[in-house]
Amino acid sequence: MSEAARIIQAALARAAEAAAGPPGSVPAQDGVWRRRLVIGDPQADLAQVLAILAHHGLLAADGLLHSDVQLISVGDHFDWGKPPERESAAASGLALVAWLAAHPANQAVMLxxxxxxxxxxxxxxxxxxxxxxxQAEADRIYPGGDADDAAEQAYLARWPQVPSAELVARDFGNFREVQRAWVEHLLRVRRFRVAHAAASDVLVLHAGVTREDLDVTRLPDAHRADAWRVAAALNAALDAAxxxxxxGPLRIPGLHHPGNAAQGEGTGVFYQRPxxxxxxxxxxxxxxxxxFDPRRLPPGLTQVVGHTRDKRSRAMLGLSPTGARDGVLRHLVTDGTRVDYAHGAPPPPTPGAAVLVFTDGAMRECPAPDYExxxxxxxxxxxxxxxxxR
Structure with a gap:
């Protein structure tokens, strides 16, 4: 067995041990980060996530991150795979969350x-x-395509707490109660965050925020290019909620409204796409x-996000799907009028520009060494x- 394989096995054992216990979280500790990295939506088997981290030399022999590595996960730790994979995917997602939470809160930042x-x-x-x-009922009326309208309406009459059969059959299809217990615990101890300021002008979060979203937080216009203040405002809204x-469902007024049969799909800063x-x-x-209209992004701020893969980004920006790739970083730059989108890291920011850096590279479909x-x-x-x- 190679050294990388041994390290991955140690990490899998650590994750299994953490997931077998009650929900927990290691508090922040003093640390000096020699490497600070963001990983896009980890919706893949835990072994794949760890293989990516091992490829980048981030894992120590004890199965945890090296003590001088900081890792920021942009969120979406659950739900992947086809129906036959539900049990293994549910366990894998829980193990990933437990493994991250076994690190100090300022070392493994969980968004x-x-x-x-x-x-x-x-x-x-x-x-x-x-x-x-x-889910058994949803599987019958949503066999991988659009559900019959009459069957869908009958389903929602029986299950009004969800917005569609698709959500139960596919989108949130790996749910288990123990996952909710972990999520609630990590919310209440303030381990799960909305946003993380990585520099004065760099904000990391799941899907991005616009001027209208920041209006909800009442953050003054003069502070909206300050990532520290933006993160503090968004996290304060979460903590108050x-x-x-x-x-019942957790709701962050004006920023995150879960879906249901009466109101339709969930909306807000964790769902929206440009x-x-x-x-x-x-x-x-x-x-x-x-x-959201990307021309409404707050100028002067670089937002590092996940949530949207290259193919979908291109479609929603009105671009050709030709050249769409998995695994690569991408960027969007706007001056409020023009919008440019391309593979790779963004160019150095110019005054007044707003930037998105996309990190969701379809982890499950991408070979580990190719995932950026x-x-x-x-x-x-x-x-x-x-x-x-290293």
């Missing part, structure tokens, strides 16, 4: 995605038995929403070390 919040949102009232019942949350399509012109107005991580210090794709050393 929320819509799939993470779904455990405390659309799925807040489900037991394992009730979810299995709802969690403090007031006693039962779109320039004419048919989305009305959908990008106001907030919360599922689409963002190096926050070089602001480019991380360079894996030579085999002889």
């Amino acid at each position: 929320l995605g819509n799939h993470d919040l779904g455990r405390a949102g659309e799925l807040a009232g489900f037991t394992d038995a009730r979810f299995a019942e709802a 969690v403090a007031a949350w006693t039962r 779109s320039l399509l004419p048919e989305d012109a009305e959908r990008v107005r106001g907030t919360p929403r599922r689409r 991580l963002l190096d926050l210090d070089t602001r480019a794709a991380a360079i894996a070390p030579r085999p002889e050393g």
Whole structure:
């Protein structure tokens, strides 16, 4: 067995041990980070996630991150695979969350995605038995395509807490009660965050925020290019919502509204994606929403996000799908009028420009050595070390 394989096995054992215990989180500790990296949506088997980290020399022999490595996960730790993979995928997602939480909070920074919040949102009232019942019915009426409208409406009448059969059959299809227990714990101890400021002008979060979203936080315009203040405002909104949350779906007023049969799909800053399509012109107005106009991004701020793969980004920006790739970093730059989108890290920012850096590279479909991580210090794709050393 190679050294990398031994390290991955040690990490898998660490993750299994953590997941077998009650929800927990290691508090922040003093640390000096020699490498700071962002990993896009880890919706893949834990072994694949760890193989990517091992390829970049980030794992120590004890199965944890090296003590001088900081890793920021942009969220969506659950839900991948086909129906036959549900059990293994559910266990894998839980093990990933438990493994990350076994690191100091400032070393493994855990950001929320819509799939993470779904455990405390659309799925807040489900037991394992009730979810299995709802999913069996959803599988019958949503066999991988559009459900019959009459069957869908009958389904929603029986399960009004969800917005569609598709959400139960596919989108949040790996749910287990124990996942919700972990998510709730990590919310209440403030381990799961909305956003992380990596520099004064670099904000890391799941899907990105616009001027309208920041209006909800009442952050003054003069502070909206300051990543520290933006992160603090978004995290304060989350903390206030969690403090007031006693039962039912968790809602962050104006920023995150879980979906249900009456209101439709979930909306807000964990769901939204940039779109320039004419048919989305009305959908990008106001907030919360599922689409936003990238020309409304706050100028002077670089946002590092996940949530959207290359092929979908191109489609929603009105670009040709030709050249879409898995595994690569991408960027969008706008001056409020023009929007440019391309593979790779963004060019040095210019005054007044707003930038998105996309890190969701379809992890499950991409070979581990080809999956790019963002190096926050070089602001480019991380360079894996030579085999002889980190």
